[in-house]
Amino acid sequence: MKKFLLSLAVMAMGASLLTGCSDDDSNDSNDTSPGHFLITKGVFVINNGSSYLSIDGSLTYWDCSESYLQSDRDVYRKVNGRSLGGTPNDVIVYGQKVYIAGSDENAIFVLDVRTCKELKQVSTTDLLGDDDGRNPRRIAVYDGNVYFTTQGGYVAAIDTTDFHLQQKYQVGSFPEGLTFDVGGSTLYVANSDWSRGNGSISKIDITTGNVTEIKHDKVTYPQEIVVAGDVLYVLDRGYYNDDWTQQLEAGVYMISGNDAKLVVPNATGMAVVGDMIYTYNDPYGGSGATYSVFDIRSNNLSTLNLSGDSAHRLISPCAISVDQLTGNIYIASRQLDPDTGYPSESLPGFVNIYRNSGEFLESLDTGVEPHKIAFSYGFSKILVD
Numbered sequence: 001m002k003k004f005l006l007s008l009a010v011m012a013m014g015a016s017l018l019t020g021c022s023d024d025d026s027n028d029s030n031d032t033s034p035g036h037f038l039i040t041k042g043v044f045v046i047n048n049g050s051s052y053l054s055i056d057g058s059l060t061y062w063d064c065s066e067s068y069l070q071s072d073r074d075v076y077r078k079v080n081g082r083s084l085g086g087t088p089n090d091v092i093v094y095g096q097k098v099y100i101a102g103s104d105e106n107a108i109f110v111l112d113v114r115t116c117k118e119l120k121q122v123s124t125t126d127l128l129g130d131d132d133g134r135n136p137r138r139i140a141v142y143d144g145n146v147y148f149t150t151q152g153g154y155v156a157a158i159d160t161t162d163f164h165l166q167q168k169y170q171v172g173s174f175p176e177g178l179t180f181d182v183g184g185s186t187l188y189v190a191n192s193d194w195s196r197g198n199g200s201i202s203k204i205d206i207t208t209g210n211v212t213e214i215k216h217d218k219v220t221y222p223q224e225i226v227v228a229g230d231v232l233y234v235l236d237r238g239y240y241n242d243d244w245t246q247q248l249e250a251g252v253y254m255i256s257g258n259d260a261k262l263v264v265p266n267a268t269g270m271a272v273v274g275d276m277i278y279t280y281n282d283p284y285g286g287s288g289a290t291y292s293v294f295d296i297r298s299n300n301l302s303t304l305n306l307s308g309d310s311a312h313r314l315i316s317p318c319a320i321s322v323d324q325l326t327g328n329i330y331i332a333s334r335q336l337d338p339d340t341g342y343p344s345e346s347l348p349g350f351v352n353i354y355r356n357s358g359e360f361l362e363s364l365d366t367g368v369e370p371h372k373i374a375f376s377y378g379f380s381k382i383l384v385d
Contacts, residue, residue: 036379040064040325042113043351044098044374045332046091047367050345051104057088058367059100061116065380073348073367076109079116084109090148093376094141095160101136101148108136108148110163113376120163124148127165128156140178140187147187149175155189155204169211171202177224177235190222190234197239201225201232201255216260219253226272228296231256233263233277235270240284247283252294264294264301271329273322276356278304278329280317289317291331291358304329308360309352316343319351321373327356332370345369 042063049057059076076084086104093099093113100109102121110120124133128150135151145157145166151174157166172191180187189202199222201214214232224235231254238250252264264270267279275296282289291304306314319332332351337344349370353362 036381038325038377039380040323040375041378042376043323043330043364044091044093044376045319045351045366045370046088046100046372046374047349048087048089048369048371050368051086053346055346055368056083056086057102057369058084059088059091059116060364060366060370062364071364073365075116076111076118080118088371089137090139090372091374092139092141092146093374094146097160098374098376099139099141099146101139103135103137103151106134106136108139108146108158108163122158122163124150124156127158128152128154128168132168137175138177140180142180142184142187147178149178149189151175155187155202167209169202169204169209171204171211172200172213173198175202176222179225179227181227182229186227188225188227188232190225192221192223192237195221195237195239197221199236201234214255216253216255218249218260218262219255220249224270226277233272233296235267235279237268244284247286250281250283252277252279263299264292266290267292269317269320271320271322273324273327276322278320278322280320280331282317289314304358306352306354306358306360309354309363312350312352312360312363314352318349318369319371319373321375322356323375325375325377328361329354329356329358330373332366332373334369 045060047058049055058074060073061075062071085102088100089103090101096113098111098113102109106125108122111118124136132152132154133150137149140147147157149155154168155171156168171189173193175189176192178189185206187204191200193199197220199220203212219236221237222234226233234253238248240247251262251267254261254263264279266281268281270279277294279292293304294301314333315336316334317331321330330351334343334349335347349366351364
């Protein structure tokens with residue numbers, strides 16, 4: 001039974017994203033009366049930029065309500081008249097707001113989902129202190145609160161109306177991805193330890209505030225995490241050999257009790273929808289990217305064969321997400337640098353869209369170093385002649 005709870009967790013998360021929360025502004029897009037149907041209204045992509053090349057990060061937005069061609073590669077700058085700053089690292093849509101983790105800016109940016117106008121810039125160092133609040137990394141949402149990790153080793157929660165600090169929890173070293181269980185009473189955090197080999201998982205009891213640590217010898221550099229009942233699926237980046245020519249032990253691990261089993265070998269990125277885990281593998285020094293699908297219910301791992309994208313070939317995948325409404329797979333990639341023949345960290349990237357069968361649909365331009373992909377949903381009226 002516990003294997004099927006992941007579907008419920010994803011559906012519960014999706015419901016909160018679709019309908020928003022009671023303290024967020026509402027509008028006609030949440031009208032569920034007869035004559036309305038649910039649609040994917042927009043797609044947001046956070047682009048890291050390149051701090052060492054002095055290229056700021058950016059926010060790309062595509063309006064899906066009429067055509068994928070309605071896009072803006074740097075919508076935050078266009079709307080707000082200034083840069084998003086260095087290394088924005090995550091984006092999520094909740095209710096009528098967009099939340100962005102601005103790592104170099106030590107801030108959570110809050111935007112109106114309809115206009116991308118900035119509503120608030122929450123200083124994480126003001127909330128938590130200069131050390132504990134530095135470099136916010138990843139975001140999760142639940143029950144009217146926004147949770148974020150910081151490189152100071154904390155998870156903090158702010159409410160979605162006044163953005164006041166609700167709670168903070170000390171977790172492990174350099175926390176990254178975080179997720180709730182299906183009931184919202186437990187928050188799991190992947191502590192990456194900055195690739196130094198001592199990563200762990202923090203388990204936070206939201207009711208009591210108690211934090212416990214889960215450690216396994218095989219899980220040393222965790223990045224992403226999802227939960228299915230009392231089973232965790234963790235993307236671990238593994239480690240490199242001494243001369244940095246081969247990445248070892250990277251993949252998706254299933255953690256159940258004291259056991260950690262590698263269920264998707266050779267994976268460096270993952271996305272989850274329903275009972276399916278989609279992954280890509282493109283390690284530094286590798287011979288080319290590969291893609292796979294893992295079915296949690298059947299424990300079946302299969303190759304994801306992408307087709308029809310020869311004119312828009314993925315060069316170096318760097319983010320993956322799945323539209324829970326359409327099932328379409330979005331994979332971000334760097335461009336090929338024509339001067340060096342290697343993936344570029346200074347040229348704008350792109351996102352390819354595929355059906356869940358792997359059939360290519362569309363290619364869309366982004367900013368430099370696309371890193372995270374999020375979707376906004378709403379209801380559209382059925383027009384009758």
